[in-house]
Amino acid sequence: MSAHDLFKRELTRRQVLRTCLCGLGVSAAMPAFFGKAARALAAEAADNDRILVVLELSGGNDGLNTLAPYGDDAYYRHRPTIGIKRERLRKIDQHFGFSAGMAGFERLFKDGRLAIVHGCGYDNPSFSHFTSMAYWHTAAPNSGEEYGWVGRLADGLKPGGTPSFIVNIDETQSLAVRSRDHTPVVFDDPSKFSRRAFFQEKPVFEHVADADGDTNPSQKYLLNVARSARDTSALVRDAWAHYRTPIDYGIVPLDLPKIAALIEARMPTRLYYTAFRHNAFDTHVHQADLHGRLLTYWRASCATWSGSGAPIRWC
Amino acid sequence: MTRRVKWGCLAALGALGLAALTPHARGLAAAERTVRGAGPAAWAEDLSPIGPDDWSYDRAAHLLERAGFGGTPEEIERLAGMTPDAAVRRLVDYGTVDNGHLAPFEHSGVHDAGLEPFPPSRPAATDLARKTGEALGVKVKPQGNRRLQPVADKFFYWLRASRLETNRAAYWWANRMLATNRPLEEKMALFWHGHFATNEDKVRDYRKMLLQLDLFYRHGTGNFRDLLIGVARDxxxxxxxxxxxxxxxxxxxxxxxxxMELFTMGVGNYSEADIREAARAFTGWNFVDLTFVVNREQHDDGEKTVLGHTGRFDGVDMIDIILERPVTADFIAGKIYRYFVRQELPPGLRARLGGVLRDNRYAIAPLLRTLFLSKDFYSRASWGTRIKSPVELAVSTYRKLGLREIPGVPDFNEVTSSLGQQLFRPPTVAGWAQGRSWITPGLLLERGNFARDVLFPDIAFIPPDRYPSDERIREVSDKIAQGLDITSATMGGRADGEMAMSNKMADRDEDFNTRYASFRGWQMAIERVKPIPRHTAQLALTAIVRSEGLQTTAQVVDYFLMRFLRVPLAPDDRQRLIDFLGAELGTDRVEVAETYLEEPLRVLLHLIMSTPEYELG
Known part of the structure; x- marks a missing residue:
């Protein structure tokens, strides 16, 4: 069976995907694959309070080794060295199995709480690491699209923009959240997301000028960011300071605890975006060990949320 | 001299009609006579040169900000006093400008010949030692426990020493940016460093980073072909x-x-087959220590077909083929434009800029002269729209404060790294993203925090080159000092002396202990590496106010706005600052508050440097 056939098989999963994404109204913002299922649900999504958390496995993760098609000879033929032996896989059916480090994910799938879309890609993939990443962030290959898919999603849900709608936890802003109407709240360490200021300076820092006819575009951008920083930094810092959890996120918590803290503090954010730092999955050699280890971190971190009893669906 | 006598002398000088105008007032007077602010919008995309009538203090400040790291009013006035053509030539044709006051880098002496060639990993080093009885210039112990420990120690020593020395090299470079008489030489080096990006984390040799910087100095505004060949052999x-x-x-x-993708042509201008064939042309290109070598046996000298040409190409041939493509000149000229002028570059203008580079056979200086003299460069679209990178922000802040030395507190590398840019450590071979990527809500607040740390040094500052931030290294150090055996000392967890003593198993039998080597490597490194001097910023803002003859809070605010910002504040913001200063001083007259002026001035400056407008140049 060719890879193309594999992909056709996976189309039956679209049912599960639709359920998973139905609350968010993924409309014209998403690639065509999602568009049909989601367009009808856009209006409903704008009013409910579901939250989307996106964790990017930067570098990137090798999907065929995360959920390996052990039932397909072609997999082992094409991957004589890095193919995972079927005995080591956590099987979800006669054809696919999770990488050994992903304990618990097969349970989530069988309970109907996990959707998987296998074999995402596009024709004639670019071999440039940087171009490929840009395509993943915009979900619009070969298009010159300047906004990210999460950014376009936000613009679709809330045209004109809503403050604090997107939160991106990272050192720099991801292209994925770049938006026409929204200023994403971007920070790294919530306890450091603050201005160190003297008491008497605070009234001055309250004011951020509005743009007028003389404001140049860069200046306008900076004023918007300043406003977002002023409005959100105290909220974020307090949310983090007050967050208490008995959950063990494992040795590499990623940024999920920070997101949990904000959700618990009832931040009005609906779209959260974070990633493994520094292209952790980017290897040219020795993929097996590193990817195996990174997937266990991911699993440990996410497992806490799935065990928490909250109504979470995974995709 | 009492204050009254001092002011009296100034008045007398004024009466004598000598140059009693304060430096700022002189500059201001000149500017009143000529042009303020940006040129007309219609100047956009016009590459023809401005004339002497278009020149002013404000235009000179814009030029110095872009072609360098900004300057004090005195430095700007010097440029403003020349014709635009002479000012641009002074900046671009810096070969004859004396820079003898800058000292060469002072090596700490951390390297020795035994370290070459440095193994790619710790396992490779210890395996080599096991096989041959020696590695990194260190022999294996004939008998006893941990016979390979000295080898492992030396491995980590070099990683740490090279990292610390790289931080010193960054300080040396930053000091050059601050004190040089050739600002464009440094700014171009910084540009090329971001273009031909290498990271010491992977290179693992601070000497190679300095060698590369020297390459950028030698060819930065010379010929791009020389630079590119130099980089390919670097x-x-x-x-x-x-x-x-x-x-x-x-x-x-x-x-x-x-x-092909990042350094010359950009994606879409070559095929995968071109890359595979070009790779063959560069085979065998390597280095031994700091010298480029070609390993003849490893070089594939067969026939290759690349970008439509066929032949037995080597690396230099490949470069010439690439340079022949029109897109290469467009790509490089375009990138230089987006760095120095503005991000938005229409395709037509890009092609014209490529033409300038091509017409000058890849000589870079003529392109720069054209850009810096062009109407487009002074048009509204290019004016006060450029967001400074972290290194530029720090250096220009220090320059505008009139400092002659980069302060040791705050630590320059810690500052720029927390803002997203560390010299000699670009995140990937694509360098830094530039422009708005430098700014997020978190990072914007952090830029204001940097200003505060300069004006009000942290009394609890810990020098990062004297204090390992890794807690485990500190733990091992403490436990070794307490007399624990190596196994107990490196066990991790919260084992204190008591618990270890009850653990009668004690010292394990092994070839070496990695954690101990990590600690010992750090210790050996800080023994050798010279400490970075930890002076704070030597500021005297009161002296500036005095020498400028500023008398009211409004004048003080306006002076500092003029000195530090390239884009005016909204009138409300300006007034708020004046009211703030008045409240801090308890008066709006400088003369009354002179004896306690310094602290309020620093708070005022912190407010100014925290404005969104301060990020623009």
Whole structure:
């Protein structure tokens, strides 16, 4: 069976995907694959309070080794060295199995709480690491699209923009959240997301000028960011300071605890975006060990949320 | 001299009609006579030169901000006093400008010949030692426990020492940016560093980073062909792009891909086949210590077909083929434009800029002269729209404060790294993203925090080159000092002396202990590496106010706004600052508050440097 056939098989999963994404109204913002299922649900999504958390496995993760098609000879033929032996896989059916480090994910799938879309890609993939990443962030290959898919999603849900709608936890802003109407709240360490200021300076820092006819575009951008920083930094810092959890996120918590803290503090954010730092999955050699280890971190971190009893669906 | 006598002398000088105007007032008077602010919008995309009538203090400030790191009013006035043509030539044709006051880098002496060639990993080093009885210039102990420990120690020593020395090299470079008489030389070096990006984390040799910087100094505004060939043969670049594994029969595409994709043409101007063939042309290109070598046996000298040409090409031939493509000149000229002028570059203008580079056979200086003299450069679209990178922000802040030395508190590398840019450590071979990528809500607040740390040094500052931030290293250090055996000392967890003593198993039998080597490596490194001087910023803002003859809070605010900002504040914001200063001083007259003026001035400056407008140049 060719890879193309594999992909056709996976189309039956679209049912599960639709359920998973139905609350968010993924409309014209998403690639065509999602568009049909989601367009009808856009209006409903704008009013409910579901939250989307996106964790990017930067570098990137090798999907065929995360959920390996052990039932397909072609997999082992094409991957004589890095193919995972079927005995080591956590099987979800006669054809696919999770990488050994992903304990618990097969349970989530069988309970109907996990959707998987296998074999995402596009024709004639670019071999440039940087171009490929840009395509993943915009979900619009070969298009010159300047906004990210999460950014376009936000613009679709809330045209004109809503403050604090997107939160991106990272050192720099991801292209994925770049938006026409929204200023994403971007920070790294919530306890450091603050201005160190003297008491008497605070009234001055309250004011951020509005743009007028003389404001140049860069200046306008900076004023918007300043406003977002002023409005959100105290909220974020307090949310983090007050967050208490008995959950063990494992040795590499990623940024999920920070997101949990904000959700618990009832931040009005609906779209959260974070990633493994520094292209952790980017290897040219020795993929097996590193990817195996990174997937266990991911699993440990996410497992806490799935065990928490909250109504979470995974995709 | 009492204050009254001092002011009296100034008045007398004024009466004598000598140059009693304060330096700022002189400059201001000149500016009143000529042009303020940006040129008309219609100047956009016009590459023809401005004339002497278009020149002013404000235009000179814009030029110095872009072609360098900004300057004090005195420095700007010097440029403003020349014709625009002479000012641009002074900046671009810096070869004859004396820079003798700058000292060469003072090595700490951390390197020795035994370290070459440095093994790719700790396991490789210890395996080599096991096999041959020696590695890194250190022999294996004939008998006893941990016979390979000295080898492991030396491995980590070099990693730490090179890292610390790289931080010193960053300080040396930053000091050059601050004190040089050739600002464009440094700014171009910084530009090329971001373009031909290598990271010491992977290169693992501070000497190679300095060698590469020297390459940028030598060819930065020279000829791009010389620069590109130099980079392709540069040990730092060869190490960074895995040239060592690019050999006949197994060409590694990394080098060839980055040369075409990032350094010369950009995606879409070559095929995958071109990359595979080009990789063959560069096989065997390697380095030994700090010298470029070509390993003849590993060089594939067969026939290659690349970009429509066929022949037995080597690396230099490849470069010439690439340079022949029109897109290369467009790509490079376009990138230079987006760095110095503005991000938005219409295709037509890009092609014209490429034409300038091509017409000058890849000589870079003529392009720069054209850009810096062009109406487009002074048009509204290019004026006060450029967001400074972290390094530029720090250096220009220090320059505008009139400092002659980069302060040791705050630590320059810690500052720029927390803002997203560390010299000699670009995140990937694509360098830094530039422009709005530098600014997020978190980072914007952090930029204001940097200003505060300069004006009000942290009394609890810990020098990062004297204090390992890794807690485990500190733990091992403490436990070794307490007399624990190596196994107990490196066990981790919260084992204190008591618990270890009850653990009668004690010292394990092993070839070496990695954690101990990590600690010992750090210790050996800080023994050798010279400490970075920890002076705070030597500021005297009161003296500036005095010498400028500023008398009211409004004048003080306006002066500092003029000195530090390139874009005016909204009138409300300006007034708020004046009211703030008045409240802090308890008066709006400087003369009354002179004896306690320093602290309020610093708070005022913190407010100014925290404005969004301060990020623009």
């Amino acid at each position: 040990p730092a670049m060869l190490a960074f792009l895995d040239a060592g594994v690019n050999v006949k029969g197994a060409p590694n595409e990394n080098f060839a891909r980055e040369i």
